[in-house]
Amino acid sequence: MLEDLKKEVYEANMQLPKLDLVTFTWGNVSGIDREKGLFVIKPSGVPYEKLTPDDMVVVDLKGEVVEGKLNPSSDTPTHTVLYNAFPDIGGIVHTHSPWAVAFASANLDVPALNTTAADTFYGDVPVSEPLTKEQIERAYEEETGNVIVKTFKDRGLDHEAVPAVLVSQHGPFTWGKTPAHAVYNAKVLEVVAEIDYHAMTLTHADCHVPQYLLDKHYDRKHGKDAYYGQGKARRVKFAADAKNRF
Ligand SMILES: O=C(CO)[C@@H](O)[C@H](O)COP(=O)(O)O
Numbered sequence: 316m317l318e319d320l321k322k323e324v325y326e327a328n329m330q331l332p333k334l335d336l337v338t339f340t341w342g343n344v345s346g347i348d349r350e351k352g353l354f355v356i357k358p359s360g361v362p363y364e365k366l367t368p369d370d371m372v373v374v375d376l377k378g379e380v381v382e383g384k385l386n387p388s389s390d391t392p393t394h395t396v397l398y399n400a401f402p403d404i405g406g407i408v409h410t411h412s413p414w415a416v417a418f419a420s421a422n423l424d425v426p427a428l429n430t431t432a433a434d435t436f437y438g439d440v441p442v443s444e445p446l447t448k449e450q451i452e453r454a455y456e457e458e459t460g461n462v463i464v465k466t467f468k469d470r471g472l473d474h475e476a477v478p479a480v481l482v483s484q485h486g487p488f489t490w491g492k493t494p495a496h497a498v499y500n501a502k503v504l505e506v507v508a509e510i511d512y513h514a515m516t517l518t519h520a521d522c523h524v525p526q527y528l529l530d531k532h533y534d535r536k537h538g539k540d541a542y543y544g545q546g547k548a549r550r551v552k553f554a555a556d557a558k559n560r561f
Pocket residue numbers: 340341342343357358359360361387388389390409411
């Protein structure tokens with residue numbers, strides 16, 4: 316079942332170590348067949364160098380395994396929540412890429428400070444609220460998905476325009492039209508986070524790109540009337556607390 320999607324998801328997973336986005340067995344990629352209502356995800360704990368397309372696990376939108384000889388990624392409940400909440404995405408990536416995790420650890424958004432960010436993210440990449448003790452004890456990975464969805468709802472963000480989030484003190488999740496697109500967004504986020512770290516070391520001034528430059532670069536890449544709606548996402552302001560630098 317879904318042999319072509321398994322190969323596509325396998326190849327997307329193999330990009331993670333190639334792009335220096337993961338260490339050891341950390342991270343995972345999934346991809347969905349919307350017509351069948353099934354998604355394919357990396358198995359849990361298998362070293363990337365030992366992975367094969369046949370190891371991929373098939374899961375339904377309730378998070379139940381429908382095919383696979385191995386256990387699905389431990390983050391499967393998070394992917395399940397996101398596929399249900401964002402019905403237009405085709406692939407999801409989770410990594411522990413260090414620069415993005417640095418911002419997640421400091422509970423800071425990855426701000427849109429330059430055109431590199433503006434080409435891919437129509438605004439800042441938000442950091443979620445920390446999960447509560449109760450959430451972690453009730454259903455950790457499912458609640459991780461819920462806190463991601465809540466972040467976008469509470470901050471009026473458009474998940475197509477900003478296809479990424481930092482889970483507080485954990486790490487990034489990105490998504491896209493395909494697994495490969497989600498991997499691309501994960502790598503762009505890591506590069507932007509590294510650039511932002513240095514910019515924020517050089518100055519404490521608020522260096523957000525002006526809206527007209529954000530619009531120019533985002534529209535040039537995605538088109539004014541493209542699927543990624545123009546203007547649907549508002550600029551994310553840093554939370555007004557002492558932890559943020561601007
Ligand atoms: O976030 C975590 C662990 O903190 C997980 O994403 C692991 O990094 C990968 O787990 P598996 O996909 O191998 O279950």
